[in-house]
Amino acid sequence: xxxxxxxxxxxxxxxxxxxxxxxxxxxxxxxxxxxxxxxxxxxxxxxxxxxxxxxxxxxxxxxxxxxxxxxxxxxxxxxxxxxxxxxxxxxxxxxxxxxxxxxxxxx
Amino acid sequence: xxxxxxxxxxxxxxxxxxxxxxxxxxxxxxxxxxxxxxxxxxxxxxxxxxxxxxxxxxxxxxxxxxxxxxxxxxxxxxxxxxxxxxxxxxxxxxxxxxxxxxxxxxxxxxxxxxxx
Numbered sequence: 335x336x337x338x339x340x341x342x343x344x345x346x347x348x349x350x351x352x353x354x355x356x357x358x359x360x361x362x363x364x365x366x367x368x369x370x371x372x373x374x375x376x377x378x379x380x381x382x383x384x385x386x387x388x389x390x391x392x393x394x395x396x397x398x399x400x401x402x403x404x405x406x407x408x409x410x411x412x413x414x415x416x417x418x419x420x421x422x423x424x425x426x427x428x429x430x431x432x433x434x435x436x437x438x439x440x441x
Numbered sequence: 442x443x444x445x446x447x448x449x450x451x452x453x454x455x456x457x458x459x460x461x462x463x464x465x466x467x468x469x470x471x472x473x474x475x476x477x478x479x480x481x482x483x484x485x486x487x488x489x490x491x492x493x494x495x496x497x498x499x500x501x502x503x504x505x506x507x508x509x510x511x512x513x514x515x516x517x518x519x520x521x522x523x524x525x526x527x528x529x530x531x532x533x534x535x536x537x538x539x540x541x542x543x544x545x546x547x548x549x550x551x552x553x554x555x556x557x
Contacts, residue, residue: 379545
């Protein structure tokens with residue numbers, strides 16, 4: 335049983351497109367993280383959410399606690415956004431990860 | 442640069458051996474987390490320390506152990522290594538006012554372990 339489901343698994347977009355990555359979870363959470371992992375392997379935390387919406391530059395993250403769902407949006411996508419995006423939830427004192435969405439943005 | 446350092450970057454060893462991975466958190470961060478990322482299992486939470494004390498355990502094998510020292514650096518010890526232990530091991534740190542706080546985590550660059 336996977337507590338965190340992400341979709342799509344793979345996504346290819348043209349530069350400039352609006353992108354949405356979805357994350358659904360099955361447990362009551364304390365917080366949800368969106369992470370970015372570049373081909374070199376390094377992981378960067380993009381957002382931590384427990385409610386509502388957060389925006390940073392071209393990135394927007396939303397969470398609906400009642401529906402147990404979060405979305406990560408990228409506006410005006412750029413080739414440098416190409417990476418794996420991972421949703422992670424904090425449940426009690428445990429952390430569960432989605433399998434990631436591999437995004438490729440083509441110039 | 443997240444401010445979290447991990448050493449070594451790469452480690453190649455043989456089955457049955459023991460290795461120690463080291464993590465230095467960002468200055469002022471009291472919480473340290475260890476994660477394993479393998480090709481077949483993805484990212485998995487191993488263990489969390491808060492100010493020197495173990496706070497939470499995830500999918501950590503009995504062959505693995507960790508500790509956080511008074512200067513807040515942490516070590517992950519992996520023993521009786523098996524081929525399946527080959528993975529990227531990440532450390533992350535966060536500011537936490539209490540052990541129950543959830544805060545943004547800052548990840549180190551990882552240690553790539555290869556067991557031959």
